[in-house]
Amino acid sequence: MINWDKIETVMLDLDGTLLDLHFDNYFWQEYLPECWGQRHDMDIDSAKAALIPRFKSMEGTLAWYCLDYWSDELDLDVFGLKQDVEHLIKTRPYTVELLCKLNEMGKEIILVTNAQEKILDVKLEKTGIKKYFDFIISAHELGSPKEHSKFWELLSNTVQFSQEKTLFIDDNLTVLQTAQDYGIRYLLSIARPDSHLPERSPTDYFPIKDFREIFTD
Incomplete structure (x- = not known):
C-alpha cells in the first residue's frame, strides 16, 4: 500500500x-449533556437539543477543542467531567x-x-x-x-x-x-x-x- x-x-x-473516538463522542453527546441538564433541571433529550447546535456552531474552530472555553460557556468544570469518564480512553x-x-x-x-x-x-x-x-x-x-x-x-x-x-x-x-x-x-x-x-x-x-x-x- x-x-x-x-x-x-x-x-x-x-x-x-x-x-x-468513543471517549470523546460519548462525552460530548451523552455525559456532558446529562450533567448540564441536571444543573438546569432538564432531561437529557432537552439538554441535547439545547447544546448540540451550540457545539456545531463552533466546529472547525480552536474554541471547539478548548475545554476552558466550554467551561466558561456552560459554567461547568469540563476538564473535571472528562476525568470522570477517562476510563473510556x-x-x-x-x-x-x-x-x-x-x-x-x-x-x-x-x-x-x-x-x-x-x-x-x-x-x-x-x-x-x-x-x-x-x-x-x-x-x-x-x-x-x-x-x-x-x-x-x-x-x-x-x-x-x-x-x-x-x-x-x-x-x-x-x-x-x-x-x-x-x-x-x-x-x-x-x-x-x-x-x-x-x-x-x-x-x-x-x-x-x-x-x-x-x-x-
Missing part, C-alpha cells in the same frame, strides 16, 4: 486515529504495534492534534504512547486548528519536514483536505474512528480499517 522508501515523516492524529486496535513498527523503521513520528494540552496529557498518560513520538504538536500551542491552512504554515515553522516525503493519517476529512491543499503528499483516513459506530462510507482518502494494512504490498 505504501512505498516506505519514499516516506521520511509520519504525522498522526490522536482522537479517532490512534485513540478510539483507549487506543484503537494495533496502535502500539504501528508506533513500534515506525520506530523500528527509523521514521520520524509527529503527533499533530487539536486536543488541548491538559486533556492531551491525560490521554498520553492513560495510553502510554507518548514515548513513541519525536514531536508532539497541539493546535492550541500553535494558535490555529488543523482545519485551517495557517496551522500547517505554523507547523512547518516549528518542525522540519518534507511535504513530498510525509504520510499523514487522520479521521477528519476536512483536516485531510487542508493538509492536501498545503502539499502533504501521502494521506490516509480511518474507516471506523469510533468502535461503537459502523464503518464510514468510502472517501477520497483511502480509509484504513486496520493499521496492519499500511505495511502490506
Whole structure:
C-alpha cells in the first residue's frame, strides 16, 4: 500500500486515529449533556437539543477543542467531567504495534492534534504512547486548528519536514483536505474512528480499517 522508501515523516492524529473516538463522542453527546441538564433541571433529550447546535456552531474552530472555553460557556468544570469518564480512553486496535513498527523503521513520528494540552496529557498518560513520538504538536500551542491552512504554515515553522516525503493519517476529512491543499503528499483516513459506530462510507482518502494494512504490498 505504501512505498516506505519514499516516506521520511509520519504525522498522526490522536482522537479517532490512534485513540478510539468513543471517549470523546460519548462525552460530548451523552455525559456532558446529562450533567448540564441536571444543573438546569432538564432531561437529557432537552439538554441535547439545547447544546448540540451550540457545539456545531463552533466546529472547525480552536474554541471547539478548548475545554476552558466550554467551561466558561456552560459554567461547568469540563476538564473535571472528562476525568470522570477517562476510563473510556483507549487506543484503537494495533496502535502500539504501528508506533513500534515506525520506530523500528527509523521514521520520524509527529503527533499533530487539536486536543488541548491538559486533556492531551491525560490521554498520553492513560495510553502510554507518548514515548513513541519525536514531536508532539497541539493546535492550541500553535494558535490555529488543523482545519485551517495557517496551522500547517505554523507547523512547518516549528518542525522540519518534507511535504513530498510525509504520510499523514487522520479521521477528519476536512483536516485531510487542508493538509492536501498545503502539499502533504501521502494521506490516509480511518474507516471506523469510533468502535461503537459502523464503518464510514468510502472517501477520497483511502480509509484504513486496520493499521496492519499500511505495511502490506
